[in-house]
Amino acid sequence: EPEVTQTPSHQVTQMGQEVILHCVPISNHLYFYWYRQILGQKVEFLVSFYNNEISEKSEIFDDQFSVERPDGSNFTLKIRSTKLEDSAMYFCASSVSGATNEKLFFGSGTQLSVL
Amino acid sequence: AQKITQTQPGMFVQEKEAVTLDCTYDTSDPSYGLFWYKQPSSGEMIFLIYQGSYDQQNATEGRYSLNFQKARKSANLVISASQLGDSAMYFCAMREEVIQGAQKLVFGQGTRLTINP
Numbered sequence: 001e002p003e004v005t006q007t008p009s010h011q012v013t014q015m016g017q018e019v020i021l022h023c024v025p026i027s028n029h030l031y032f033y034w035y036r037q038i039l040g041q042k043v044e045f046l047v048s049f050y051n052n053e054i055s056e057k058s059e060i061f062d063d064q065f066s067v068e069r070p071d072g073s074n075f076t077l078k079i080r081s082t083k084l085e086d087s088a089m090y091f092c093a094s095s096v097s098g099a100t101n102e103k104l105f106f107g108s109g110t111q112l113s114v115l
Numbered sequence: 116a117q118k119i120t121q122t123q124p125g126m127f128v129q130e131k132e133a134v135t136l137d138c139t140y141d142t143s144d145p146s147y148g149l150f151w152y153k154q155p156s157s158g159e160m161i162f163l164i165y166q167g168s169y170d171q172q173n174a175t176e177g178r179y180s181l182n183f184q185k186a187r188k189s190a191n192l193v194i195s196a197s198q199l200g201d202s203a204m205y206f207c208a209m210r211e212e213v214i215q216g217a218q219k220l221v222f223g224q225g226t227r228l229t230i231n232p
Contacts (some may be wrong), residue, residue, distance in 0.1 A: 031217060042224055043160075043206060048217035055217040091160060098217050100148050100210065101167055106160035 002026045006092050006107035013082055014115055021077045021110045023092030032075045033093040033104065034067065036060070043091065049075065050098070082114045118142065119209050119223035126228045128197050135182070136192040136226045138207030148210035149190040150220065151181070155203040163205075166190055194228075202230045 005024040013019050025032050034046040047057040049067055066078045075094075079086055089111050093104040120139045128134045140149065151163040166174045166181045174181040182191040194201055204227050208220040 033218070035220075043208075043220075043222040045219050045221070048219060050217060056219055089158065093160075095218055100146070101165050102218060103150070103162040103165060104160075104218055104220065105162070106152070108157060108159040111158075 002105075004092055004094055004105050004107035006090075006110050008110060009108065010111045010113070012113045012115065015084055016081050019079050019082055019112065021079075021090050021092075021112070023075045023077070023107060024073050025075055025092065025094030026105055027073070029094035029096050029105070031055075031095045031098055031102075032067075032069070033095075034077045035091040035093060035106075036088040037091065037109075038085075038088040046077075046090075079112075082112075084114050087112055087114045118211070118221045119207050121207055121223035121226050123226045124224070126226055128228065128230055130199060130230050130232050131196055133193060133195045134197050134201075134228065136194070136205050136207075136228065137189070138191055138223060139187070139189045140207075140209050141188060142209065142211070144211070149181070149183070150208045150210070151179070151190075151192045152206045152208060153201075153203045154206060154225070160206070164192065197230050199230050199232060202228060204228075 007022045032049040037043045047061045048055045064080045068076050089109045091109045092107045095102045095104050147168045149166045153161045164176045164179045166183045173183050178195045180193045204225045206225045207223040
């Protein structure tokens with residue numbers, strides 16, 4: 001079965017450094033998302049992306065965050081200057097459409113640790 | 116206010132027994148969708164089942180069924196004949212505000228289910 005692929009599985013970085021998390025969504029999907037899960041807390045929506053632009057973002061997704069689809073297959077999340085509180089599991093997801101019952105396919109996540 | 120509430124942080128069940136995982140939600144939107152995802156120790160989030168607010172019947176997917184009680188705003192997941200491989204974290208989620216077709220899911224805290232042999 002096709003799957004969403006995320007790399008790396010673990011990323012350790014120093015506070016203030018830039019990180020880029022990589023995702024390859026399922027090839028025929030048109031909607032892309034990033035979610036994050038701080039240890040012991042809920043999974044939180046960050047951003048959705050469609051037709052090469054952000055369709056919605058949460059309060060968490062401030063100017064330090066950006067997303068990009070640099071080619072036809074990759075979907076990246078960049079954090080410009082990481083903070084300790086950015087440490088979390090980051091999930092990429094994709095869906096075929098934005099239909100109300102459309103299921104999101106999630107990747108295995110990237111565990112980001114900011115030291 | 117909590118949008119999605121899962122009151123069971125952990126559940127322990129004997130293999131082959133049925134198990135119900137609770138989920139209540141809060142919304143004033145008449146149109147919404149409810150999802151259940153499974154997160155095994157490997158980390159990925161696996162879609163299990165979906166229930167739309169206007170669906171007349173409870174959703175079923177193999178061993179999974181959703182006990183949807185709209186008036187009570189509950190959407191409990193029922194797993195029949197549990198298996199060792201069902202041990203995982205289970206998340207209830209609600210689709211909120213489909214803007215431009217985007218799926219924005221709000222998740223509950225999750226329930227860790229452990230199946231004992």
